[in-house]
Amino acid sequence: MVKETILIVDDEKEIRKLIDIYLKNEGYNTLLAENGEEALKLLENNEVHLIVLDIMMPKMDGIEACLKIREDRSMPIIMLSAKSEDMDKIMGLTTGADDYLTKPFNPLELVARIKSQLRRYIIFNDKKSINTSLIEVDGLTMDIETHEVRVNDEEVKLTPREFDILKLLAQNKGIVFSTEKIYETVWGEEFFGSDNTVMVHIRKIREKIEENSRKPRYIKTVWGVGYKFEA
Structure with a gap:
């Protein structure tokens, strides 16, 4: 192989x-x-x-x-x-x-x-996967099979890591995920409290999918707790 x-x-x-x-x-x-x-x-x-x-x-x-x-x-x-x-x-x-x-x-x-x-x-990116899964929320569409993201029918290019984070939040709408939980789920590694990697990735995702990243429609910050995808 x-x-x-x-x-x-x-x-x-x-x-x-x-x-x-x-x-x-x-x-x-x-x-x-x-x-x-x-x-x-x-x-x-x-x-x-x-x-x-x-x-x-x-x-x-x-x-x-x-x-x-x-x-x-x-x-x-x-x-x-x-x-x-x-x-x-x-x-x-x-x-x-x-x-x-x-x-x-x-x-x-x-x-x-x-x-x-x-x-x-x-x-x-496995095009041969038999399980096509679409997530559609208020103008945002994620195709898990093809790894495509669209906002108001405009394609948005996310890195694999950014896609993983958005997928985690979008598949669990309304549930708040701490920075630690996001990191350990997506990266599969132990989280260190001083690491701001998740924050950087969330900011980049917002810049790509939100009309106004300072007033996000999709990914909300729950201060002192973490992030959630608006239900």
Whole structure:
């Protein structure tokens, strides 16, 4: 069985080779690029299921590359960076990344995160699924089978992680989910109280689906508790 193709983008040759070795040992196909410009060219001619994208690179850095990729593609993106400050993480997630790993990293942890992201991506994009599920609420439509979201019949492009969060809330209309519960359900990892990842993703979802993100119609904030999808 042929496994998915993963694009590794990093200006450090040793890092590219390291990730390449671990992924090939898992049976994945790989493509390698040393900057954002090379990555975009590879995307034009190859089917890619996930991207491992370094932030600090010459010619075109990871932030700019991520923004361009997100213009018309929704595969998962895991960002790598030598920076660990919260603002750098927020910047990466805000531009459309689904996950963020700080260098130096454990290659086994990266492989585990790649597998987790791919599982979600494949499930939501499996066109052969026999269970078509539509969620329709006040002008917003989510197709779980095709991973499409529309607001007032206009297509909205969400990242896989953003789609997971919206799906969780929309399938449980009126129920309040804490930040901790959203994180542990969608990310499948233990939540740390200082992590504002969920907040960043909620803000990005609102910017895409709400006419006025400061006065949201769909995702409501329940102060001191969490978030809910308006019933």
